[in-house]
Amino acid sequence: MTMQRVRSLYWVISDQWRRWCYSLREGFLSFGFLFEEEEFRVGVWRSGVKWLGVLLAEFLVANVSEGDISDIDWTSDEESETNLEAVASANPTCTETIVGNEEASSSNAARSKMIGHFVGMGFAEKLVLKAIDENGEGNPDLILSCILTFSTLEESPPQQLSTNSDPCSSGYNENFLNDLSDMDSWSEDELEVCLKGNDAYKSEKHKMLLSLAESGSLSEKEEKLLTLANMGYALEDVEIALERWPETPVDDLLEFIRVAQMAREEDCYLPEDDLKPKHILSGSSKSKKRKHFEMKKNVIEESIRLPNPMIGFGVPSMQPPERVHRSLPQEAKGPPYFYYENVALTPKGVWDTISRFLYDIEPEFVDSKFFSACARKRGYIHNLPIENRFPLVPLPPLTIQQAFPLSKRWWPSWDPRDKLNCIQTAIASAKLTERIRTVLERSDGDPPEAIQRYIMEQCRKWNLVWVGRNKVAPLEPDEVEMLLGFPKNHTRGGGISRTDRYKSLGNSFQVDTVAYHLSVLKDIFPHGINVLSLFSGIGGAEVALHRLGIKLKNVVSIEKSKANRDIVRSWWEQTNQTGTLIDFDDVTLFDSARVEQLTSTIGGFDLVVGGSPCNNLAGSNRVSRDGLEGKESSLFYDYFRILDLVKIYRQ
């Protein structure tokens, strides 16, 4: 790793404080790097580039936090552990260490936990202590906000490297990076780590392993090591890979190693070649390297692709895809189980970000057309088992003709549709359908092809169905309810307008799809579950669980719209639920105190379910399709925040 490479790292923070902190806590350093004036974000889902980032980060952490770099002006205050230590504490054991150093007189375990929590997020302990002293320990959100204020006051977030030397701010990054380039300050040990890719080191270690193998005293890990080394891979790479993913099969390790090698190949462009491991460079021409580089770029852009057919891990009506097993990272495993939903066709990079926050779990993209007569392409990220799912019965109609048998009589032969498009929040006006009718009445029999094309275009655009001779109409609200799997008149009453019914329905889950995924909970929780439902809307998740026959013990529902809350409340009473329904209106105000209180009251949430606002992601939005940072869609981060709190308090 050349120092030039290290210098080109920069930290993606600026106005994105929260993400940075959380990513840090998750163990993924959320930084990017610049290469030839192009920006690369690190941490892209399942792309080799993330691994490159992890590799770089581990290198930095290993070599700096453990070493004694005397000329870095961290601080004169020994209490300040520096944020860098917190970076190291992306490894949870390190967090514990820091908490453990906390004076034993601090018998208050909650305080300790709290400090550890924030330090683990990457804040300097000094700031954390200060914030806790000022705010007490009762309200973590307040403390977080206070810490952020301190941090912001003490620095201006670096877009580029500068010379900020404040140890309590991210200025440490800059010092740390700049000073890394100063080789004089490196201890011999550190240099040895840098150099250990060279041939001498490699062959010696390799020889040692070979001799151990002869005596038959190799551990499983060493055996893997030797296997890969014999295949010609650098021991250095194999060791790093094995250390990080000890349980990983050899095939996956190979991919990691390949990425590591590509990382070093990139370094070939840079002037300082001294530290380069020679075994990787031999015979690689510049054009070949360029090819690699471009390939990696594509990896970023195409890191998440939609499956075709869009059936996720399988749907009832089709043969399951080849892959029927998945392994989740330890930290993602339930309980609590969680289920997150949003539109599949977002602006680029959005699902990468969402996945990165939700434990790097691969999104399951499913089109509800396999569960309903209407399409609904959505992505779901969850930690539920994917074996032994079962669908709701009765199976809903899967074609327009089955769903609307009366329409057959009026359906013209030149309208080939058997599925409706995605149900949205607005419907066609009566003017449009009237226009279509008058156009059609001008011609006997089939209209001219141009007219047919126009009408088909409008029918697809507005999801129109044939309801009479020459007469098309938008779906009625109760028909939408049926297509989405809700009971008839679910959204009726309560003073809600027709327009708002369409809006609420258009923003909802497709119940059969969600229920199919949630069905595995029935065996896990035979006596019922406690549900935290964020962005509940008209209660798609609740209806799905109820229809699955899963008893709802306690449901805490957070929904902004009063009309929607009333709908869920009304449904709750109509269905004679024996559990308790508690509702809140503002997800941003749902803080740790509430989570703690509710957790202790009901005994822990078993499921956190929700689909965060899509309006800044959805293609229909021509005004404010701003991506995940949009006004409403950024509430996704609250989903993550609250899920995180639920996990903390459930322990």
Add this chain to the structure above:
DNA sequence: AATACTATGAGGTACATC
């Protein structure tokens, strides 16, 4: 004041063709 209507494309994916 509440509700209904209307104008407003970009940004993708998927597939065929060259």
Add this chain to the structure above:
DNA sequence: GATGTACCTCATAGTATT
């Protein structure tokens, strides 16, 4: 590969009507 074609999308803001 490059290019062209067909198709689809959990919406919003302003205006008109009830």
